[in-house]
Amino acid sequence: MTLKEVKEILNAEVISGDHDLNKEIKCAFAAELLSDVLALAQEGALLITGFTHSQVVYAADAANLCAILFVRSRWPNEATQQLAIQKKIPLLSTSYMMFETCGILYEYGLKTCALKVEDGKD
Amino acid sequence: MERTDNNILIHKTFHIEGGNFPNAGTISDQVKKTLKEAGFPNSIIRRIAIATFEAEMNVICYAKQGELSLFITPHSLKVVVDDEGHGILDINLAMSEGYSTADEKIRELGFGAGMGLPNIKKNTDEMILTSKFKQGTHLEFVVYLDRQETHLPFE
Numbered sequence: 413m414t415l416k417e418v419k420e421i422l423n424a425e426v427i428s429g430d431h432d433l434n435k436e437i438k439c440a441f442a443a444e445l446l447s448d449v450l451a452l453a454q455e456g457a458l459l460i461t462g463f464t465h466s467q468v469v470y471a472a473d474a475a476n477l478c479a480i481l482f483v484r485s486r487w488p489n490e491a492t493q494q495l496a497i498q499k500k501i502p503l504l505s506t507s508y509m510m511f512e513t514c515g516i517l518y519e520y521g522l523k524t525c526a527l528k529v530e531d532g533k534d
Numbered sequence: 535m536e537r538t539d540n541n542i543l544i545h546k547t548f549h550i551e552g553g554n555f556p557n558a559g560t561i562s563d564q565v566k567k568t569l570k571e572a573g574f575p576n577s578i579i580r581r582i583a584i585a586t587f588e589a590e591m592n593v594i595c596y597a598k599q600g601e602l603s604l605f606i607t608p609h610s611l612k613v614v615v616d617d618e619g620h621g622i623l624d625i626n627l628a629m630s631e632g633y634s635t636a637d638e639k640i641r642e643l644g645f646g647a648g649m650g651l652p653n654i655k656k657n658t659d660e661m662i663l664t665s666k667f668k669q670g671t672h673l674e675f676v677v678y679l680d681r682q683e684t685h686l687p688f689e
């Protein structure tokens with residue numbers, strides 16, 4: 413699936429990175445915790461999140477993720493957008509909730525991009 | 535550490551201000567840039583960038599201030615972090631997955647899951663953590679270059 417297809421399926425708006433929409437998305441990872449992104453997301457993943465601080469772009473860049481999709485119509489500020497442009501990480505925003513966003517993409521065949529955890533207890 | 539590597543090719547030091555949450559990520563970004571410019575493979579850069587991000591966050595979250603140094607030698611990438619801050623009373627407890635003393639502000643930034651230190655260990659070949667409680671913390675971690683199959687810039 414390409415980023416362009418993700419945009420169309422979810423009726424998403426492209427915040428930045430318009431010219432990178434042909435990027436192929438192999439898999440996706442959803443998180444509201446940056447520590448989860450750094451620990452579990454695999455390289456090349458599409459990150460689905462509601463988190464819009466600039467730290468989400470730094471974390472995505474550190475983990476070599478390919479794009480960020482914000483849910484619930486979340487929209488990052490100008491500084492975060494500029495950072496994403498500089499890091500060549502396209503940003504998209506959809507009005508769907510996290511659960512719906514993931515469910516729809518899953519239905520369309522997008523697979524998970526997370527490392528398996530052995531034991532999820534605290 | 536397994537090997538004393540005296541031949542330092544690049545040494546950079548960065549200051550980290552405790553409590554400066556908006557700045558979080560900028561130090562690991564600088565480290566990543568340095569490694570990229572030096573021509574290291576993405577897989578190695580990724581491991582160091584992730585470990586450095588977590589280390590940087592811990593100084594911002596739990597210390598007044600700290601310094602993070604990157605050492606590049608022909609055989610290794612090493613990061614050393616020293617901070618003045620809360621310190622850690624029980625290192626083993628701090629190292630266990632899920633243990634965290636993070637407050638609301640830290641959680642708002644998406645940290646405080648207690649996965650930082652375990653993830654630093656996971657991404658590096660060696661890690662040393664020592665601390666004087668209520669004084670400060672010393673952390674160092676190394677990725678050995680000759681354990682990688684990928685081509686290195688100075689070969």
Ligand SMILES: Nc1ncnc2c1ncn2[C@@H]1O[C@H](COP(=O)(O)OP(=O)(O)O)[C@@H](O)[C@H]1O
Nearest residue numbers: 592596621628634635646647648649650651671
């Ligand atoms: N540099 C530090 N100074 C003081 N305490 C620290 C430091 N780094 C980690 N800790 C302590 O160890 C705990 C676990 O750290 P970590 O695994 O990074 O998880 P988290 O930061 O998400 O809580 C922290 O909650 C904190 O109590």
Ligand SMILES: [Mg+2]
Nearest residue numbers: 591592650651
């Ligand atoms: Mg931490």
